Amino acid sequence: xxxxxxxxxxxxxxxxxxxxxxxxxxxxxxxxxxxxxxxxxxxxxxxxxxxxxxxxxxxxxxxxxxxxxxxxxxxxxxxxxxxxxxxxxxxxxxxxxxxxxxxxxxxxxxxxxxxxxxxxxxxxxxxxxxxxxxxxxxxxxxxxxxxxxxxxxxxxxxxxxxxxxxxxxxxxxxxxxxxxxxxxxxxxxxxxxxxxxxxxxxxxxxxxxxxxxxxxxxxxxxxxxxxxxxxxxxxxxxxxxxxxx
Amino acid sequence: xxxxxxxxxxxxxxxxxxxxxxxxxxxxxxxxxxxxxxxxxxxxxxxxxxxxxxxxxxxxxxxxxxxxxxxxxxxxxxxxxxxxxxxxxxxxxxxxxxxxxxxxxxxxxxxxxxxxxxxxxxxxxxxxxxxxxxxxxxxxxxxxxxxxxxxxxxxxxxxxxxxxxxxxxxxxxxxxxxxxxxxxxxxxxxxxxxxxxxxxxxxxxxxxxxxxxxxxxxxxxxxxxxxxxxxxxxxxxxxxxxxxx
Numbered sequence: 001x002x003x004x005x006x007x008x009x010x011x012x013x014x015x016x017x018x019x020x021x022x023x024x025x026x027x028x029x030x031x032x033x034x035x036x037x038x039x040x041x042x043x044x045x046x047x048x049x050x051x052x053x054x055x056x057x058x059x060x061x062x063x064x065x066x067x068x069x070x071x072x073x074x075x076x077x078x079x080x081x082x083x084x085x086x087x088x089x090x091x092x093x094x095x096x097x098x099x100x101x102x103x104x105x106x107x108x109x110x111x112x113x114x115x116x117x118x119x120x121x122x123x124x125x126x127x128x129x130x131x132x133x134x135x136x137x138x139x140x141x142x143x144x145x146x147x148x149x150x151x152x153x154x155x156x157x158x159x160x161x162x163x164x165x166x167x168x169x170x171x172x173x174x175x176x177x178x179x180x181x182x183x184x185x186x187x188x189x190x191x192x193x194x195x196x197x198x199x200x201x202x203x204x205x206x207x208x209x210x211x212x213x214x215x216x217x218x219x220x221x222x223x224x225x226x227x228x229x230x231x232x233x234x235x236x237x238x239x240x241x242x243x244x245x
Numbered sequence: 246x247x248x249x250x251x252x253x254x255x256x257x258x259x260x261x262x263x264x265x266x267x268x269x270x271x272x273x274x275x276x277x278x279x280x281x282x283x284x285x286x287x288x289x290x291x292x293x294x295x296x297x298x299x300x301x302x303x304x305x306x307x308x309x310x311x312x313x314x315x316x317x318x319x320x321x322x323x324x325x326x327x328x329x330x331x332x333x334x335x336x337x338x339x340x341x342x343x344x345x346x347x348x349x350x351x352x353x354x355x356x357x358x359x360x361x362x363x364x365x366x367x368x369x370x371x372x373x374x375x376x377x378x379x380x381x382x383x384x385x386x387x388x389x390x391x392x393x394x395x396x397x398x399x400x401x402x403x404x405x406x407x408x409x410x411x412x413x414x415x416x417x418x419x420x421x422x423x424x425x426x427x428x429x430x431x432x433x434x435x436x437x438x439x440x441x442x443x444x445x446x447x448x449x450x451x452x453x454x455x456x457x458x459x460x461x462x463x464x465x466x467x468x469x470x471x472x473x474x475x476x477x478x479x480x481x482x483x484x485x486x487x488x489x490x
Contacts, residue, residue: 009368057369081365089368120326123254123334124302124373 001066004073005096006046008032008061011087013127013236018052018061028052028088032063035083039076040069049102049243050109053195055235057128059112060091060242064102100245108172110241111187113201113233118181129182130237136208138178144207144214145174145185148200148221155224157200158193159232167193167224176204186241195232203230246311249318250341251291253277253306256332258372258481263297263306273297273333277308280328284321285314294347294488295354298440300480302373304357305336305487309347345490353417355486356432358446358478363426374427375482381453383423389452389459390419390430393445393466400469402445403438404477412438412469421449431486440477448475 010028020030029046037044049062071079073093080090114129116122121131151170158167171189178184185204187197203220206212212230220228255273265275274291281289294307316324318338325335359374361367366376396415403412416434423429430449432442448465451457457475465473 011368059369077365086366086371087368089365091363091365118336120322120334120336121331123256123332124304126331128369 001068001098003064003066003096003098003100004076005062005064005094005100005102006090007092008058008063009089009091010058010061011127012052012055012057014087015054017054017056018048018050018058028058028061031085031088032090035080036065036067038083039071039079040067042067042069047102049106049240050191051194052240053198053235053238057236057239059239061240062102062243062245064096064100066098105245106191106243108188108190108244109192110244111192111197112239112241113185113187113197114237114239115183115185115205116181117178117183127236128239130234132205132209134209136183136205137210138176138183138208140210140214141185141204141208142176144204144217145176145200147214147217149173152221153224154193154196154221156220156226156229157196157203159195159199159226160193169193169196174200198233198235198238199226199229199231201233201237205233206230246313246343248309248311248341248343248345249321250307250309250339250345250347251335252337253303253308254334254336255303255306256372257297257300257302259332260299262299262301263293263295263303273303273306276330276333277335280325281310281312283328284316284324285312287312287314292347294351294485295436296439297485298443298480298483302481302484304484306485307347307488307490309341309345311343350490351436351488353433353435353489354437355489356437356442357484357486358430358432358442358482359484360428360430360450360482361426362423362428372481373484375479377450377454379454381428381450382455383421383428383453385455385459386430386449386453387421389449389462390421390445392459392462394418397466398469399438399441399466401465401471401474402441402448404440404444404471405438414438414441419445443478443480443483444471444474444476446478446482450478451475 016025016027018028032046033044046063046065116129116131119133149171153168155167169191173188175186261270263273277291278289291308291310361374361376364378394416398413400412414436418433420431
């Protein structure tokens with residue numbers, strides 16, 4: 001039995017997130033599984049590194065699947081390139097140890113949230129950046145972000161319905177950079193709760209706009225109440241950048 | 246009479262280039278003129294910094310127009326943002342000297358041609374990069390490009406129909422950079438003939454693939470024959486990056 005590790009790039013605009021759902025719902029996992037199943041003539045389960053929300057993109061999503069198919073990696077990549085839709089590309093594939101599990105073995109993940117902070121919309125990246133025409137105060141956002149770095153209970157920053165689940169996570173860094181009005185916020189952590197990056201981003205945007213102060217971030221974190229945080233930022237600005245194993 | 250200088254970003258995919266043509270043909274100039282005319286309630290002629298081909302993009306296209314309209318620059322920008330199609334954005338506008346002419350005053354222009362040289366297509370930039378899966382030899386391309394720098398008769402690199410037009414131009418630099426399989430070729434010169442950047446690019450691609458040698462570039466240049474050069478590279482990889490005055 002081969003265990004194949006794959007690296008995927010996808011534009012999430014048309015999909016209801018990564019994970020297969022009941023009913024005839026377009027998801028990345030479902031698309032991949034159906035094309036790989038045709039290629040291998042087997043039933044295939046693709047194990048992803050984690051869920052992504054509806055509309056969220058991925059630049060380097062990692063997954064794995066096991067198969068008895070004897071095609072070479074090159075042949076498989078060519079097949080997938082031909083039969084997957086234009087907005088999903090398997091960029092790389094390799095035979096890996098039978099012990100490799102794309103979800104269990106994750107050490108950390110990096111997400112990037114992109115904001116066009118120029119007054120006027122952008123032509124080229126509008127599908128992948130959130131447009132906020134009002135000037136954001138990057139320094140205040142950076143100060144607020146620093147409060148979240150470390151190991152905390154991120155209950156305030158999730159829409160998880162199952163309250164019994166552990167909500168403690170470690171954020172290793174949040175880097176906020178601005179270049180010519182384009183803001184990139186990079187989040188690295190050992191795991192992120194449902195909607196966590198987008199709710200943190202929504203809160204940081206409120207701080208950048210001045211409707212909240214950077215010191216408020218501490219109170220919001222300690223409140224462990226979703227209602228204390230800012231709104232969930234739009235999905236299309238978010239992309240999974242890469243995964244560390 | 247005010248003379249307004251504008252900076253435009255456009256995705257050329259849907260348009261037959263910059264310049265207004267006879268008949269009901271979608272061009273950037275025609276779109277801009279019709280929206281500005283509605284805004285100013287005047288007949289408007291927008292003077293562009295030059296033509297761009299069908300399907301070519303622009304990141305910072307410069308144009309100007311004269312008007313008696315008394316709206317502020319802010320009001321005009323807001324109007325244009327609202328009424329122009331999604332793929333054309335006027336990013337900046339300012340009142341300028343009555344002597345400023347977007348075409349006559351150009352000192353030089355910078356174009357960028359983008360190639361995805363990875364084996365598999367790309368999800369995010371496919372509308373703005375040309376996919377060439379076979380590995381290109383960047384060093385050979387750089388050596389060939391160096392032959393073109395300077396003042397030369399570029400007759401071999403144009404599809405100009407009017408043979409009486411002067412075909413001598415000066416290329417100040419051609420920078421070819423590669424990062425993670427993404428190649429950017431930047432061309433700066435005092436002016437470019439019809440299709441010139443795309444024919445040079447097509448020739449450089451042949452050299453990168455090894456079907457032509459870098460030394461051939463000298464013979465091609467000296468031949469002053471379109472048939473000696475390589476094919477015209479696809480339009481969608483090309484963008485006008487900026488214009489120097």
